[in-house]
Amino acid sequence: MTITPAIKRDYLSKLAEQGKRADGRTFNEFRKIEIETGLIPKAEGSARVKIGNTQVVAGIKILIGTPYPDTPESGAMTTAAELIPMASPDFEAGPPRENAIELARVVDRGIRESKIIEVDKLCLEPGEAIWMVFIDIHIIDFDGNLFDTSSLAALAALHNAVIPIERLRPDLEKLQEKFPSVKKYLEEHPTDYPLPLQEPPISCTSVKYNNVIMIDPALDEEEIAEARLTVATDKNGDIRAMQKGLNGSFTVEEIKKIIKASIDNGVKIREELYKSVGK
Amino acid sequence: MESDIKLIDDNGKRLDGRAPDELRKIKIEVGVLHRAEGSCYLEWGGNKVMVAVYGPKEALPRHTQNPLRAIVNARYNMAAFSVDDRKRPGPDRRSREISKVISEALEKVILLEKFPRASIDVNIEVLNAEAGTRCAGLTAAGVALADAGIPLKDIPVSCAAGKIDGHVVLDLGKEEDNFGDADLPIAISPRTNEILLLQMDGHLTVEEFDKALEMAINGCHIASDIQKKAIMDKYQSAPEVK
Numbered sequence: 421m422t423i424t425p426a427i428k429r430d431y432l433s434k435l436a437e438q439g440k441r442a443d444g445r446t447f448n449e450f451r452k453i454e455i456e457t458g459l460i461p462k463a464e465g466s467a468r469v470k471i472g473n474t475q476v477v478a479g480i481k482i483l484i485g486t487p488y489p490d491t492p493e494s495g496a497m498t499t500a501a502e503l504i505p506m507a508s509p510d511f512e513a514g515p516p517r518e519n520a521i522e523l524a525r526v527v528d529r530g531i532r533e534s535k536i537i538e539v540d541k542l543c544l545e546p547g548e549a550i551w552m553v554f555i556d557i558h559i560i561d562f563d564g565n566l567f568d569t570s571s572l573a574a575l576a577a578l579h580n581a582v583i584p585i586e587r588l589r590p591d592l593e594k595l596q597e598k599f600p601s602v603k604k605y606l607e608e609h610p611t612d613y614p615l616p617l618q619e620p621p622i623s624c625t626s627v628k629y630n631n632v633i634m635i636d637p638a639l640d641e642e643e644i645a646e647a648r649l650t651v652a653t654d655k656n657g658d659i660r661a662m663q664k665g666l667n668g669s670f671t672v673e674e675i676k677k678i679i680k681a682s683i684d685n686g687v688k689i690r691e692e693l694y695k696s697v698g699k
Numbered sequence: 700m701e702s703d704i705k706l707i708d709d710n711g712k713r714l715d716g717r718a719p720d721e722l723r724k725i726k727i728e729v730g731v732l733h734r735a736e737g738s739c740y741l742e743w744g745g746n747k748v749m750v751a752v753y754g755p756k757e758a759l760p761r762h763t764q765n766p767l768r769a770i771v772n773a774r775y776n777m778a779a780f781s782v783d784d785r786k787r788p789g790p791d792r793r794s795r796e797i798s799k800v801i802s803e804a805l806e807k808v809i810l811l812e813k814f815p816r817a818s819i820d821v822n823i824e825v826l827n828a829e830a831g832t833r834c835a836g837l838t839a840a841g842v843a844l845a846d847a848g849i850p851l852k853d854i855p856v857s858c859a860a861g862k863i864d865g866h867v868v869l870d871l872g873k874e875e876d877n878f879g880d881a882d883l884p885i886a887i888s889p890r891t892n893e894i895l896l897l898q899m900d901g902h903l904t905v906e907e908f909d910k911a912l913e914m915a916i917n918g919c920h921i922a923s924d925i926q927k928k929a930i931m932d933k934y935q936s937a938p939e940v941k
Contacts, residue, residue: 518799521792533900649897659908662883662899667806669893672912679905 429644436632441641443472447634448681450624453689455572455696457580465581465615469573472638473563478555478573480581482615484544484591485552495542497553499528501570508562526663527557527571530623530652534660536578538616544592545599551583553615564639567650567663571623572689579697581615621652621660622689624682633674635681649675651682655690706863706875713875719868722858722918727839727929729846737847739929741839744872745829750839751822752847758818769814773802773821775836781828797833798823804857804886804895805840810850819849830876834859837886837896842926846933854926855895857886858918860911862903867910869918883908885915889923892916 432442445451451472460466465480488496501524503511516524531537542551555577557570585592585606596603627637627645637645646668652661659679664670670678707713717723723744732738735751742748758764775797779788790798805821821843823836837857845854861871863879871879881901887894903911 518795521795522799525792525796529900534902654902657905659899659903659905660901662897663800664894664897665800665803667803669807669888669895670897671893672916675894675897675912676909679908683905 432644433630436630450636450685453692455576457576457697464584465577467573467576467580469569469576471565471569473561474565474569475561476569476573477558477560478577480577481554482584483552484549487550492547493543494539495551497537499524499555501557503559507559523566523570526567527574530571530661534621536618536620541616544605545601549595564637564642565625567625568623575620575693578617582612583615585609585612619655621654622686623650623652624685625650626678628668635685649678651679653683653686657683704878707866715872719866720914722870722921725922725925727842727925729842729929729933737843739839739843741835743835746832746835747827748835748839749824750843752843754819755814755817758816764816766815768811769817769819771802771806771819773798773805775801775823777825781825800896801837804855807895808852808855808888813850830871830873831859834884838922845930853888853890855886856889856919856923856926858915858922859884860915867907869914883911883915887916887919889920
């Protein structure tokens with residue numbers, strides 16, 4: 421754990437009282453967002469996203485697997501996040517700790533519950549073979565707000581992803597001998613095609629300290645934050661996922677204010693995302 | 700998930716006969732375990748949850764100690780037999796996340812500064828699970844902390860609201876959780892209505908969210924009254940020390 425020097429805490433608190441932030445942003449302003457897609461040829465989809473100095477690489481692998489017993493006719497997805505030592509002196513190698521787990525689960529929930537991936541279109545043979553989508557998130561430079569950077573990277577990588585017909589053709593051909601539906605599928609999809617997706621919700625995180633609320637916290641701000649709230653909103657301004665963190669609390673009014681700021685910023689970030697994936 | 704089941708009928712009655720703003724039945728027993736400093740057994744609809752509180756005691760391993768305050772280790776654990784398909788024993792990603800958000804919620808109401816370098820361990824065992832176990836667990840943890848005599852600013856309490864078939868309702872049951880449109884578990888400090896825990900998945904408009912949040916806060920207050928009555932019942936019947 422880093423002990424943020426008291427001086428820094430005083431400085432940021434005094435700035436906040438004057439309505440300012442250390443990097444000159446307003447409370448409702450995100451840092452600069454950069455999105456680059458398709459940088460990893462081996463992956464079915466990939467993206468590198470920067471929000472300020474925080475940098476995340478997300479990769480998508482798509483494999484043939486067997487469906488879960490309770491959803492025999494739909495594809496599957498999992499999300500994992502690694503806080504690798506490269507990103508911060510505070511990250512350690514080894515199995516994911518609770519911070520990485522919470523991060524992966526919040527990103528996973530944002531994608532799964534809002535049904536961005538059209539899993540019902542990922543069935544090859546009911547009960548036997550499906551497409552499995554693996555979303556892996558690597559944090560490579562950590563300067564705060566991993567939730568938003570990671571979910572944006574996952575979304576950009578998903579938009580960049582293709583179903584790897586070419587790469588897995590030998591396996592698919594083996595499958596089609598057993599299952600006529602796979603044969604039909606291969607006739608309909610002779611080559612790689614984009615992963616079927618729906619409108620994505622955009623996640624925006626805010627923190628509170630000294631009773632001031634600010635969006636997209638940088639690391640310094642995150643370290644002195646008392647409470648954190650992530651809100652994912654969709655194109656219509658509806659709420660699709662939320663997660664509160666840290667041991668501080670929010671009032672009902674503060675939560676409503678955060679939702680409003682998340683919707684406003686969500687619109688802008690969605691535009692950036694679409695621009696970067698050519699949509 | 701799509702379903703043909705109608706979760707709420709034309710009269711606004713739900714599958715188990717509840718009204719939209721009605722909680723399932725809650726039963727709380729205080730001080731049910733011998734060894735623990737404080738304990739609570741709670742039934743919330745079909746959920747059966749046991750909580751034991753140990754501490755404050757020296758936090759171990761030592762690197763977890765905070766020289767200025769106590770740390771809270773909530774451990775949410777589901778018994779292998781608590782769900783339809785056997786759950787593999789031990790912590791998984793879901794239970795680690797729930798443990799983390801519950802620990803953080805409890806830290807806000809405990810006077811942690813009184814116990815530097817100490818840990819307060821809150822063991823939450825889910826014996827039978829039927830939607831809303833984290834709310835049941837946190838509500839029981841609040842009672843067990845009070846029973847353990849840990850100095851608290853307030854007794855934290857938790858409840859969920861959600862959306863089924865387009866209606867905002869309180870305290871989702873099992874089918875409602877599986878086939879509903881949204882789930883919004885929260886925990887509050889009932890004296891101040893400060894929000895200690897908040898998660899949401901599914902799909903809510905801003906208006907629906909406002910309604911669900913208000914409903915969940917009301918549900919918390921109902922559960923809070925039951926918590927306080929359970930604690931009073933135990934300590935009122937205790938013989939007075941002269």
